[in-house]
Amino acid sequence: xxxxxxxxxxxxxxxxxxxxxxxxxxxxxxxxxxxxxxxxxxxxxxxxxxxxxxxxxxxxxxxxxxxxxxxxxxxxxxxxxxxxxxxxxxxxxxxxxxxxxxxxxxxxxxxxxxxxxxxxxxxxxxxxxxxxxxxxxxxxxxxxxxxxxxxxxxxxxxxxxxxxxxxxxxxxxxxxxxxxxxxxxxxxxxxxxxxxxxxxxxxxxxxxxxxxxxxxxxxxxxxxxxxxxxxxxxxxxxxxxxxxxxxxxxxxxxxxxxxxxxxxxxxxxxxxxxxxxxxxxxxxxxxxxxxxxxxxxxxxxxxxxxxxxxxxxxxxxxxxxxxxxxxxxxxxxxxxxxxxxxxxxxxxxxxxxxxxxxxxxxxx
Numbered sequence: 001x002x003x004x005x006x007x008x009x010x011x012x013x014x015x016x017x018x019x020x021x022x023x024x025x026x027x028x029x030x031x032x033x034x035x036x037x038x039x040x041x042x043x044x045x046x047x048x049x050x051x052x053x054x055x056x057x058x059x060x061x062x063x064x065x066x067x068x069x070x071x072x073x074x075x076x077x078x079x080x081x082x083x084x085x086x087x088x089x090x091x092x093x094x095x096x097x098x099x100x101x102x103x104x105x106x107x108x109x110x111x112x113x114x115x116x117x118x119x120x121x122x123x124x125x126x127x128x129x130x131x132x133x134x135x136x137x138x139x140x141x142x143x144x145x146x147x148x149x150x151x152x153x154x155x156x157x158x159x160x161x162x163x164x165x166x167x168x169x170x171x172x173x174x175x176x177x178x179x180x181x182x183x184x185x186x187x188x189x190x191x192x193x194x195x196x197x198x199x200x201x202x203x204x205x206x207x208x209x210x211x212x213x214x215x216x217x218x219x220x221x222x223x224x225x226x227x228x229x230x231x232x233x234x235x236x237x238x239x240x241x242x243x244x245x246x247x248x249x250x251x252x253x254x255x256x257x258x259x260x261x262x263x264x265x266x267x268x269x270x271x272x273x274x275x276x277x278x279x280x281x282x283x284x285x286x287x288x289x290x291x292x293x294x295x296x297x298x299x300x301x302x303x304x305x306x307x308x309x310x311x312x313x314x315x316x317x318x319x320x321x322x323x324x325x326x327x328x329x330x331x332x333x334x335x336x337x338x339x340x341x342x343x344x345x346x347x348x349x350x351x352x353x354x355x356x357x358x359x360x361x362x363x364x
Contacts, residue, residue, distance in 0.1 A: 041077035061145035
């Protein structure tokens with residue numbers, strides 16, 4: 001959230017806000033970061049989407065989650081060039097209020113849908129490793145994953161509705177520029193209570209709760225694999241957990257914490273942390289560049305297709321053990337019987353040599 005101004009678009013801004021809008025080094029730095037993110041985003045996620053849609057089968061729940069995440073990342077990559085142009089023109093938006101709304105909603109929808117999707121993936125892996133018997137049939141149904149994705153989008157777009165229905169542009173008389181989501185009107189929401197509810201929903205519902213669930217799920221996953229999986233599987237589980245938590249801590253946490261801190265100080269103390277918040281927005285975009293690395297760490301099938309496409313022959317020992325008929329799902333450990341795995345390597349939770357027992361696939 002940006003600094004808030006009075007109702008009419010011609011109102012004067014305070015000196016601190018004017019100074020922020022004239023700080024060229026911050027806009028240049030943010031533009032450079034966005035340019036790099038756009039290039040890596042479109043290349044990495046374009047390739048990932050092609051592999052997930054065309055080369056990966058069957059479309060298991062985890063693959064559905066990954067497709068959802070990749071499409072969200074690509075939408076951000078397509079919108080960032082408009083943000084770069086805006087910053088390079090000195091915070092002067094010339095594309096109209098509707099396009100400003102689209103850019104802002106896509107920007108925040110990417111962050112919060114990424115958070116919720118990563119949480120859904122962590123829960124899916126938790127059910128596949130820690131709660132195999134209880135959720136075996138339900139988590140193998142693609143329709144549940146599609147339904148969860150639809151619910152995630154509905155929640156995010158509902159919470160972001162104030163940004164969808166309000167004119168987010170603001171004409172700054174002193175600088176003769178029109179900003180986009182850098183100066184918000186106080187009457188975007190009717191009362192301070194509505195602002196508090198909006199901020200709580202952003203920070204608490206869309207960030208803090210998913211973060212806690214994700215941390216808990218990966219801790220339980222690692223604990224379960226310590227006694228049952230091979231060393232390479234445990235190592236990849238730790239790498240996956242570290243990568244996901246890195247995205248949360250580095251990409252998402254600074255932005256959401258500064259959003260809350262800036263809003264509280266602005267609403268109640270008339271102080272501003274907006275410069276720091278603005279810079280943290282660039283960090284939140286970096287997650288769209290890291291998601292393909294998460295796919296690589298987590299999925300043998302994704303690694304195989306990527307290596308085949310790049311003509312790399314040096315597959316790991318664990319990857320070579322996966323036969324053509326034993327397909328895996330991204331991030332998910334599917335329960336199978338009689339030792340016939342749908343995913344890669346099989347680590348039987350009971351006795352590996354006894355047929356008819358349930359086995360758990362650890363597909364790192």
